[in-house]
């Protein structure tokens with residue numbers, strides 16, 4: 369039994385009159401006092417989205433409140449989550465050979481600037497073993513060089529074991545340069561975030577900065593999105609851009625992009641961990 373006094377309710381459902389009235393009435397009946405509330409109606413899809421943070425004078429048992437809310441949620445065909453505000457999201461970081469996002473996230477967590485826990489790090493290379501050790505985080509080296517499809521499937525099964533053993537809530541591809549299989553994407557649906565090093569939908573694929581340089585764009589960017597089996601097509605959570613000019617080499621774009629990637633990924637993880645992001649088909653609703 370876990371008791372708390374502060375909670376976050378996140379929901380989406382077919383739009384209709386009376387949703388806010390019904391939900392806030394339920395919270396009042398539970399002794400809840402609303403601290404923040406945000407909602408959005410999507411006219412295209414006739415769908416309603418809402419996030420409420422509320423507190424209760426007396427500690428409430430989370431499972432009991434979830435149980436009490438279920439009938440109303442079912443009646444309104446809701447997708448919903450109710451969590452304790454203080455509960456930290458358990459994040460598995462995946463990384464390949466570029467460590468700027470990994471290093472940035474570890475520092476943000478170490479300094480209390482990201483409300484997550486990192487029980488483990490997985491990589492298909494050894495580069496960041498010592499960085500992980502310096503943060504006392506277990507590092508799993510699952511190589512893939514020259515891997516056959518069977519070996520790639522086995523490697524993904526090892527990642528799943530780490531996820532299950534560590535009760536992971538969110539997987540973050542922090543410049544993990546391997547394409548996850550359709551099965552893995554299904555298993556991680558809505559709980560895996562990738563940082564793509566371009567302003568999507570421009571410059572998909574593995575070498576976006578060289579594509580950007582070749583095209584002669586004046587802005588480059590980064591995109592944090594949920595991972596789907598369609599490469600670089602997942603619902604976008606956050607994007608950021610940086611100005612460049614004709615004098616810059618691809619290498620200079622890569623250097624500028626490192627900072628943009630770090631900021632974009634950290635924001636996306638923070639908003640996911642604060643239960644501010646809701647799926648809306650191929651898009652997201654983000655109550656920042």
Ligand SMILES: Nc1nc2c(c(=O)[nH]1)N[C@@H](CN(C=O)c1ccc(C(=O)N[C@@H](CCC(=O)O)C(=O)O)cc1)CN2
Pocket residue numbers: 541544545546547548549553562563564565573574595596597598599600601602
């Ligand atoms: N199922 C998905 N898996 C991954 C996604 C995704 O959107 N869906 N994003 C990538 C990250 N990424 C771009 O952001 C990306 C990574 C790798 C490649 C690529 O072509 N990789 C080559 C191998 C590259 C190498 O070994 O260095 C390949 O897998 O054949 C494109 C885009 C992470 N996974």
